[in-house]
Amino acid sequence: MQKYQDRTRLAELFDQEVAAYIGKHPASAKAHESAQESLLNGVPMLWMAKWPGPFPIYVDSAKGAHFTDLDGNEFTDFCLGDTGAMSGHAPNATVKAVQQQIAKGATFMLPTTDAAANGQILAERFGVPKWQFTLSATDANRHLIRFARQVTGRQKIAVHDFCYHGSVDETFAVLDDDGKTISRPNNIGKPTELSNTTVSLPFNDLKAAEEAFAAGDVALLLIEPGLTNIGIVLPEPGYLESLQELCKKYGVLFALDETHTLSAGIGGVTGRDQLKPDAVVLGKTIGGGVPVGALGLTADLASRIANSLELESIDVGGVGGTLAGNALSMAAVRATLEEVLTDKNFKQMEELAIIWERNTQEIIDEYKLGWQVSRIGCRGEYSFRAEAPLTGAEAHAAEDFELGQFLQLHAINSGILMTPFHNMILISPATTAEDVEKHRLHFHAAVKLLFG
Numbered sequence: 001m002q003k004y005q006d007r008t009r010l011a012e013l014f015d016q017e018v019a020a021y022i023g024k025h026p027a028s029a030k031a032h033e034s035a036q037e038s039l040l041n042g043v044p045m046l047w048m049a050k051w052p053g054p055f056p057i058y059v060d061s062a063k064g065a066h067f068t069d070l071d072g073n074e075f076t077d078f079c080l081g082d083t084g085a086m087s088g089h090a091p092n093a094t095v096k097a098v099q100q101q102i103a104k105g106a107t108f109m110l111p112t113t114d115a116a117a118n119g120q121i122l123a124e125r126f127g128v129p130k131w132q133f134t135l136s137a138t139d140a141n142r143h144l145i146r147f148a149r150q151v152t153g154r155q156k157i158a159v160h161d162f163c164y165h166g167s168v169d170e171t172f173a174v175l176d177d178d179g180k181t182i183s184r185p186n187n188i189g190k191p192t193e194l195s196n197t198t199v200s201l202p203f204n205d206l207k208a209a210e211e212a213f214a215a216g217d218v219a220l221l222l223i224e225p226g227l228t229n230i231g232i233v234l235p236e237p238g239y240l241e242s243l244q245e246l247c248k249k250y251g252v253l254f255a256l257d258e259t260h261t262l263s264a265g266i267g268g269v270t271g272r273d274q275l276k277p278d279a280v281v282l283g284k285t286i287g288g289g290v291p292v293g294a295l296g297l298t299a300d301l302a303s304r305i306a307n308s309l310e311l312e313s314i315d316v317g318g319v320g321g322t323l324a325g326n327a328l329s330m331a332a333v334r335a336t337l338e339e340v341l342t343d344k345n346f347k348q349m350e351e352l353a354i355i356w357e358r359n360t361q362e363i364i365d366e367y368k369l370g371w372q373v374s375r376i377g378c379r380g381e382y383s384f385r386a387e388a389p390l391t392g393a394e395a396h397a398a399e400d401f402e403l404g405q406f407l408q409l410h411a412i413n414s415g416i417l418m419t420p421f422h423n424m425i426l427i428s429p430a431t432t433a434e435d436v437e438k439h440r441l442h443f444h445a446a447v448k449l450l451f452g
Helices: 007-024 026-035 046-050 092-102 113-126 137-152 206-214 239-250 268-272 299-307 327-339 343-366 392-397 401-413 433-451
Strands: 059-063 066-069 074-077 130-134 156-160 173-175 181-183 198-201 218-223 253-257 279-282 293-297 372-376 379-383 424-426
Touching: 007 026, 007 401, 007 433, 074 433, 092 327, 113 130, 113 268, 113 293, 113 327, 130 137, 130 299, 130 327, 137 218, 137 253, 137 279, 137 293, 137 299, 156 206, 173 198, 173 392, 181 198, 198 206, 206 218, 206 239, 218 239, 239 253, 253 268, 268 279, 293 299, 343 372, 343 379, 343 433, 401 433
Parallel strands: 156 198, 156 218, 218 253, 253 279
Antiparallel strands: 059 066, 066 074, 130 293, 173 181, 279 293, 372 379, 379 424
16 A cells, blocks of 8 residues: 655645634534533543544534534535444434333333344344344443353454454454454553453454464454454455354354444345354444444354353343343334334445445546445445455555545535544435435545645
8 A cells, every 4th residue: 555645735735624624613613612621632432532623523413314513514424423323313213212212211121022023123134033132232242252251161252353343352452463462552441461362363364263263262253244443344255154164163153243234234244145143243223323232142052141140140240231221222223123224225225335336436546546445235435555455454554544534524524424534434224316426526526636
């Protein structure tokens, strides 16, 4: 990967975009200044300070694929809460279900009939029959790791190099230059050496996976079926199926975190490719904006978990949470699955993503940029390398933070919000062809400024 060469030009262009941004967002600037008094770095979560520009946008209202900020600026939203709003903002069916349920009570520490209905829907879509519900995919992943250690008697988990599974301690592992598992750089307050808990594997490397499994101490392989948080890294043909077989051979539980790759369709990559994992993790998307996570298990794994626990101590350890499976989130999930995240809508979403992919690649080719576009269903991303990356390390090496910040800020000033810190888009059921065309115009204009 060759970085953009004229860094002076890039800095000048970025400064111009910053000036335009400040001029368009005085109300957001005022709100951010006021927030400094009570919030660390003026934001409710530290990563929100990483958006390009001197302060983040403050949203006033959102509906479908669009939102309006405090200054009255209107945006096409391709970020969609980084998957949390993939159903579109405030989908009517979800809003109605939430309003009805919250009027009757939000959380009881008791089940509702919606939970079982959700489990049945997800079982049909993903092929695993037993489900549990949490407040996030991070929680579901944490619980799964504990269950895996409980039933296998093994301590380590295997993940992919530069993976992302929420804020799970064991998953912030990468490979050093010698192929050893280490903590990801800048991992905040790591609790232990990651080599004690985790084996990191290069994506698309079956030999490395088999070598790791043969040691006999890996309880669980927890992976995204395509990496999505270091750029999009797609599996080579047969890779996932071969991993599945290796897990069977060595007694390793095979788990797919489909929180982001649900973009592939109603059953994610699991359903699309007819995979047979021991466990599936889902997250924010299925709640239509209401916090939720889900963990699906095969009948065999569910039985092994149940038979390894005593009723008296079933609430001991880091599995659960008093808000998990609450009535409000279960009502939101049911409405979102039944009426919003439908097969018909997914097909429409992917059709628009294909147009976005073609538009973007055509501009890349027009300017001979040596960049490329990858896509998983209704999710797409362009990266600063000539060929699609095969590993997380390759994707990481192609990153150019300053160039990405310029493109992000140019998009914002063009009335477009991209997924933060990536050149990624997500299509919702409410996204239109006009929205996709708006991105094409922004991208062409930004590239012309850089290379024209």
